Amino acid sequence: MNDLGKTGRPFFFALNFELTEGMVWADPLSNGDGFSDTAGVSAAAGIRFQVGAYGNLPPAPAVMPPLPAGDWRVAAGDTAAYAAAFDKVQAGLRRGDSFLLNLTGRTLVETTRTPWQMLLAARAPYKFYWPGRFICFSPEAFVRIENDTIRTYPMKGTAPAAAPDAKARLLADYKETCEHYTIVDLMRNDLNRVAEQVGVNRFRYAERIETPAGGLWQTSSEISGRLSASWRAHIGELFMALLPAGSVSGAPKAATLALIRAAEQRPRGYYTGVFGYFDGRDLDSAVAIRFMETDEAAAGRYHFHSGGGITIHSRCEEEYRELREKIVLPTVPAASAPPVFIETVALRDGRWLQAERHERRLNATRAAFFNTPPDFALSQIAVPSAATQGLFKCRLRYDGRIRQVDFEPYAPRAVRSLRAVECPGLYYRYKYADRSALDALYALRGGCADVLILQDGYVTDGRYANVAVFDGENYYTPRTCLLNGTKRQALLAQGILKEIDLRFSDLARFKRLYFINAMLDLEDSVGVDCADIRV
Numbered sequence: 001m002n003d004l005g006k007t008g009r010p011f012f013f014a015l016n017f018e019l020t021e022g023m024v025w026a027d028p029l030s031n032g033d034g035f036s037d038t039a040g041v042s043a044a045a046g047i048r049f050q051v052g053a054y055g056n057l058p059p060a061p062a063v064m065p066p067l068p069a070g071d072w073r074v075a076a077g078d079t080a081a082y083a084a085a086f087d088k089v090q091a092g093l094r095r096g097d098s099f100l101l102n103l104t105g106r107t108l109v110e111t112t113r114t115p116w117q118m119l120l121a122a123r124a125p126y127k128f129y130w131p132g133r134f135i136c137f138s139p140e141a142f143v144r145i146e147n148d149t150i151r152t153y154p155m156k157g158t159a160p161a162a163a164p165d166a167k168a169r170l171l172a173d174y175k176e177t178c179e180h181y182t183i184v185d186l187m188r189n190d191l192n193r194v195a196e197q198v199g200v201n202r203f204r205y206a207e208r209i210e211t212p213a214g215g216l217w218q219t220s221s222e223i224s225g226r227l228s229a230s231w232r233a234h235i236g237e238l239f240m241a242l243l244p245a246g247s248v249s250g251a252p253k254a255a256t257l258a259l260i261r262a263a264e265q266r267p268r269g270y271y272t273g274v275f276g277y278f279d280g281r282d283l284d285s286a287v288a289i290r291f292m293e294t295d296e297a298a299a300g301r302y303h304f305h306s307g308g309g310i311t312i313h314s315r316c317e318e319e320y321r322e323l324r325e326k327i328v329l330p331t332v333p334a335a336s337a338p339p340v341f342i343e344t345v346a347l348r349d350g351r352w353l354q355a356e357r358h359e360r361r362l363n364a365t366r367a368a369f370f371n372t373p374p375d376f377a378l379s380q381i382a383v384p385s386a387a388t389q390g391l392f393k394c395r396l397r398y399d400g401r402i403r404q405v406d407f408e409p410y411a412p413r414a415v416r417s418l419r420a421v422e423c424p425g426l427y428y429r430y431k432y433a434d435r436s437a438l439d440a441l442y443a444l445r446g447g448c449a450d451v452l453i454l455q456d457g458y459v460t461d462g463r464y465a466n467v468a469v470f471d472g473e474n475y476y477t478p479r480t481c482l483l484n485g486t487k488r489q490a491l492l493a494q495g496i497l498k499e500i501d502l503r504f505s506d507l508a509r510f511k512r513l514y515f516i517n518a519m520l521d522l523e524d525s526v527g528v529d530c531a532d533i534r535v
Contacts, residue, residue: 001239005232005278012049014128014275014288017244017268023047028277029056046456048119050127051277052284057127058424060120064331065427065434066339067112068368074304074327075108079320085263086316092259093312100182101250101259103319104268104307106293107327111302112429115294116456120425121331123209126286128275131456135292135302137330139209139218142245142274142285148231150195151224154247155287156183156309157204160325161215167206170217179309180204184221186246186253193241195225209330216325235278245287248272250309271305290330298479340403340433341365343396344518345378347407350388352378354518357486362398365430370400381405393519397433412524415515418462418533419448420504424455428482438463452513452533455480459502465515468497468522469530472511475522478502487516496522507533 004011004026015022025047050057082105089101111118115135119127122137129135141153157176159166170176184200191198202222209216231238249272250256276285293303306326308319343362346353355378363374380402381394387407397404421444426437442463445451452467453460458480461467466488468477477488479499491497507513507530514527 001236002233005235008280010278010280012277014270016270016273019243046131048129054277054279064121065432071111073110077107082320083316088263089310097259098250098256100179101256101310102248102307103263103310104305105323106303106305109302109304110300112300115297116424117427118329123330134270135294136288137290138286138288140287140289142287145283148227148229149224150227151222152187153220153222154183154187155218155220156180156247157219159217161208161217167217171206175311175313178311180219182251183247186251188223190242190246191223191225194238195227198225245274248287338399339369340399341431342433345394346518347387347392347394350383354486354490357489366400372400410519412520412526415449415526415528417448418450418452418528419445420452420454420533420535422454448534454504457503459504462515465517465520468514468516469510470512476500485517487518
């Protein structure tokens, strides 16, 4: 950090809470994925970040598709474990080991959204995604340095915004006010280690953040000081003097950190550490809160870390409730109109194909979004006499009820070339009637017939079908599909397909890529040679 700062070379960095691990990535906006770290991580770790105006994330979607109410499932917490940790903290506070301590815990969350989709959907000024490890969407700045002035913005105190007087009640809360005074005093002392003319510019101002579960008020302060003109050559020492961040540790620091280790009984790692970006002249950084471990992401399971400040005046039940209230994803608005879905079913010589799988998916979607009983069956659909001979495509349009049914003759359409396009924020776990995002990708096909959708370098689906690849002996399908289609399910159940992790770079090992969906089987041979897929 010192060497890069001295030469004015941009870099992204991260330091964990215990200061036992860190990483520095030089020229991250022009240097691919190369970086060095203390854990020996390879240069292709795929890290993505956003720090203010700088980052390597694509634009966030303006609107997210609606999700069923139960998609964000927060598991019941271990209240006994939290109470035991809280009691240890209170004993330390009574001994005088600490005046204020930030006690944290982790809670299991289940959701169908991928880390990429949550990262892009989250509304936060600071984002950090380390694949296979964690995702962070932090609202809290740590220090900003501009024109040799260093500023910090300690955040302490949150409250649900549902009540009309929620903001006023938070600002008047005695316990929250005491916490805030303590953290401001601590951060002022920390800045005095590295700067001169340190003062409080704004004290305890309230800001509102929005979440799917409702708004939250949070209080912060602004403290600043003047650095020497040579600070860029000493960025590493500057951060070591300031860390760990006072808002997520406590005061006094040394004794409080020992009490945290005794109470939490596990390292925090990068949670409540810091990350930031130096642009060659100025620096911005964040505290790594609103943090989810992603090691079980393939199973839709995440561990969400949250916590809050504890003082001698704290009550266990109230503090645990605050910890739980922070387990939220601050997303962009969902589409306001009620969702509409489609189901496409093949009808051959008057007989429905894969009827049970289609009925199961349609009923599950209606139950999730509209709380309807699983009472739909394809036998309820009147088939016109013209559709009883040959292959027909039946398209059902529905919400809580079947709204429209169309039949049309079907013949496979040849596809001779594909363009691979990245769209990490696309969410299509449910078969939405609104295909505007998919149509926008189709517009990027260039001179090709259609597109192959990638997410973070992994193959997902085509625009209207799942995909399978053939190596000369066996067929495989990407585990990272966007929509688990009925034909894909059937071929997997029959053992014809095998799931694999399939990066775009892996396609060179395969001979041909096929499209499969309700209307297309492998023997239809609709697809392209892998050598004909362009970028």
